[in-house]
Amino acid sequence: MSGYLLSRVAQALFVLWAAFTISFVLLQAMPGDAILIKFQNPDLGLTAAQVAEIRASYAVDSSVPMQYARTLGNFLSGNYGYSVQAGVPVGSLLAAHLPATLKLATLGFLLATVLALLVAFLSSLTRFSWLRGALQSLPSLFISIPTFWLGIMLIQIFSFRLKLVPVINPGPWQELILPVLTLAVPISAPLAQVLVRNIDDAMTRPFVAVARAKGASRFWVLSRHVAKNALLPTLTIAGVLLGELIAGAVVTETVFGLNGIGGLTERAVGSQDAAVLQAIVVFSALAFVIINLAVDLLYPVLDPRLRTKAGAAA
């Protein structure tokens, strides 16, 4: 087990290092850079020598391998570089923007889970085939809706038509209602799809027939026997969901003008602030690696069948 643990951690560290390298190659090793964009503007009245001096202070004038070694060392020691546009360390920029995104993402994920469970359980419990069909086609509809458009539609309907959610000076929780809903819809889709499939799978197992034959109701079987078997495999798409959450946060925060990591990402791309984007990419990869590692290590703990060799082979 400890050998397995070590190899999984080593694998995770490799993926993280490689993600850092890819993002460095894409973002830092490129010819045009944010410093030129910001300081080359003739209105600033800087001479070429002064621009070169600024470039030297940001250490973008040395050779690419040198820059790579220094950036890697800096990242390892917790220094994520300077945002050229904002003029502050990237680390403090991220720390300032993180709480808003965490709040949005947590609430969005919770709502998505509730939505997915509702769709999956109701479609399994209902006796009407048309309702079942309608519920089961919801995820594929949700997946096809552009997140940014959904946000705009929600503003249009709930803020401008029905005037339920104020646009101007909303309360701290009021302003989160529509963004959380916007974020939850695209995340609930893959979750619901996996749940529906797992429930359908589990429903065909012999233990369900036994429980039903003993007189258990559909609801009893679903909540006592099937749910356990259907919920566990959803853990395997945790990494995909993280990607959806991050993409959703970028779009949702842009549409609703929220000041989180997503909005920061959008502005960083607009002003070619590569250092900020690289830090965001590396931290997303870190989150991805940690989540997948946790799922891999937790799975045998949660599923007793995988604890023994014989169970794992079955």
Place this chain on the structure above:
Amino acid sequence: MTAFDTFHSDIGAEARREGNRRSAAISRLRHLPKGLVLAWLVLAAALLFAIAPSLFTGHNPLEGVGGHQLKQPSAAHLLGTDALGRDLYARIVYGAAQSLTGAFVAVGLGLVVGTGLGVIAGSVRPRFDDAIMRIVDVLLSIPPLLLSLSIIILLGFGTVNAAIAVGVTSVAGFARLARAEVVRVRRSDYVEAAFGSGGTFASVLWRHVLPNSLTSVLAFASLQFGSAVLQISTLGFLGYGAPPPTPEWGLLIAEGRNYISTAWWLTTAPGVVVVLVVLAANRVSQSFGKASA
């Protein structure tokens, strides 16, 4: 017996058989899943929009008409007009070329590069196979949107660059699928037989392995097409795709945002079009998946 029945029974057996055959054909047509037919129709319409937009609208998508600003949908302007008096329907029709070309470029890139990588990984010695698939795993560890944004910072804004950025995010998926397929096909008897009858590695790969791996790769490609339309419209909305006044679908929605309280049609209509095209592409891909299974 009514006159109709009499008439019917008078027809010779030959004709009746002919009629049966025809009604069988009709019922087969009728039993085609309606959703799938609709999906093909939507895709065909979008494709025609892209190929010959002038057949569908007489309005100019780039030049507005004075005095026709922000008009509600009407007979003259099917989907209303925008703040410059441009016909929204015409802009959506002309925008199809932008959005669909972008999606084709993106999927083409992912298909060629990804499948290439996967086929190589599945065919070479295990050590190289491991190395290639590790790199692919790393690509999967970066959220797709962040990966495309990184590429956009590298390449700059624009239609083609946005398409490339979206295409790169699908490389990993294609590579994994293609590798799995090649490994599966390579183990089959006929490939062994082809090697046994003196086929070289390249000829067996080209004549046997590749064609047999392609079905599921194509099903995946059509699924990616829908997702590419979605991602390209997202990049367009964020302002990283085609520059205004290009009528790209995502950009149309972004421009309509400023008139959200007065002109609902400006954001609603292009979004509905995107949803329909993506839904249709996903439905068609699903039917491919079933056919290949």
